Each structure stands twice: as C-alpha cells, then as structure tokens.
C-alpha cells in the first residue's frame with residue numbers, strides 16, 4: 313500500500329475501506345471551519361468529495377438554525393453545497409418520526425427553523441391547547457417560560473417525548489451556552505426525571521437521513537468530524553468508517569481516555585484528503 317509522505321499511519325484494512333468511499337458525511341463546526349475561517353484543506357476536500365461519482369453532505373446537531381444559514385456560511389468560505397446537502401438534527405428527527413411512528417402533531421420546543429423542518433417532513437407543529445400527540449425538543453434559542461411550562465405539562469402527561477440532540481452546551485465566543493441537553497435537564501427536574509428519546513447524532517435517525525441523501529451503502533460511506541461522542545460515535549455505532557479531525561473539540565487526552573474510537577485520526581480534513589487520494593489513486 314502506498315503511504316503519502318507526512319500523513320499518519322493507516323492500517324491496510326482502513327486503506328482498503330478508504331478506497332471504497334463514495335459518500336462523505338461531514339460535520340461542519342470544528343471540522344470544515346471554525347469561527348469565520350475554513351480549516352486547512354477544507355475547500356479542496358469538499359471539492360474532491362463531490363467530484364466523479366462521489367456524493368457529500370454536511371451535518372450538524374444544531375436544530376436552532378435554518379439549513380440556509382449553513383449553506384450561506386459554507387458558500388462564503390468557498391465550499392458551496394446545495395440546500396439538500398445540509399442536514400440538521402431537526403430534519404433528521406422530523407423525518408424519523410414520519411418514517412417510524414404514527415405521530416404527526418408534535419409540540420415543538422424549538423425555533424421557527426425546527427418548526428419548518430417538521431412541516432417539510434409532513435408534521436404539523438401543534439400547541440398545547442390544540443392537543444399535540446408528542447413533544448419534540450430542540451435547541452430553542454427562542455425559549456421562554458410559557459413554552460417551557462407547556463413542554464413540562466405535556467411531558468408529565470406521558471406524551472411520547474423526543475429530542476433532536478442531547479448536547480448540553482453550545483460553544484460560543486462568549487463561553488458555553490445552554491443547549492438542548494440543558495433544557496432536557498430542566499424538564500426532567502420538573503417531571504420526576506423523564507428524559508426524551510434522542511434522534512440527532514450519534515443515533516440511527518441521523519445516519520438514516522444522511523444515507524437517504526447521499527445514496528451510498530454504509531460500506532462506501534465515510535463520516536468525518538471533530539467530536540467523539542457525536543460524530544465518531546455515529547460511525548462507530550453503525551459500522552460506518554469514521555475519521556476524527558483534531559481541529560475542533562477533541563484533545564489527545566480526550567481521545568486516549570474515550571471508549572469511542574475512530575477508525576482513523578488525522579490533523580485536519582486536508583490530511584484526510586491526502587489519504588483518500590492515495591487510497592483511490594487520484
């Protein structure tokens with residue numbers, strides 16, 4: 313096997329799996345960019361990932377923002393993707409509810425973007441007064457006391473209860489902000505400990521939605537990201553090749569101590585591209 317100079321060592325089995333990759337699922341924040349800057353090699357990586365018969369999508373557990381926000385951000389950084397290639401945990405959750413349950417009238421603890429994702433999938437966001445059949449909790453940056461109260465009352469009534477993801481904090485230049493996991497804890501405190509079924513990364517709901525968009529089998533799919541408990545767990549728990557980039561949240565120590573292990577570790581997506589090119593002979 314040929315090993316590009318300066319790249320990390322890759323086992324023959326991982327090299328063989330890299331050679332098969334036709335579908336690429338990539339996390340965004342900490343993987344393709346951080347703040348307003350593209351990661352080293354990210355533009356070339358994304359260009360390669362859509363060339364020939366390859367397909368790529370980008371994904372995020374952030375269910376508070378519309379897909380357009382991510383498309384426009386990537387576009388500004390020189391990584392244009394169509395809207396359909398942006399997958400949020402909100403879309404994945406709504407699509408999973410439609411595909412796997414008879415529930416169609418969620419009470420949405422979330423933003424307008426999550427309500428729009430629900431409507432796109434065929435769900436009807438429903439207020440407490442109108443009799444919802446389930447609760448869907450997201451990263452609600454428009455949360456107020458009335459909405460939190462309604463959610464607690466419905467969860468206490470034992471309605472089916474789901475969340476788009478469980479991240480407890482959202483990284484921000486100002487510091488750590490309360491994310492969906494923090495709202496889950498607030499509701500659990502009020503409802504004798506009731507917690508939702510999680511549907512974003514690293515669950516099968518996110519993988520299903522991703523594979524539906526790229527159309528590749530798991531054996532020809534690569535998941536790339538900077539977080540062990542979401543991005544890498546998504547691959548590791550579902551038999552999808554997963555590559556960890558060290559440009560984001562994960563430190564060497566976190567990797568060493570983690571029970572979740574990536575198939576390969578690279579400094580950045582540029583180094584991953586070098587390995588993919590070597591494996592695929594281009």
Ligand SMILES: [Mg+2]
Nearest residue numbers: 339341342538
């Ligand atoms: Mg990330």
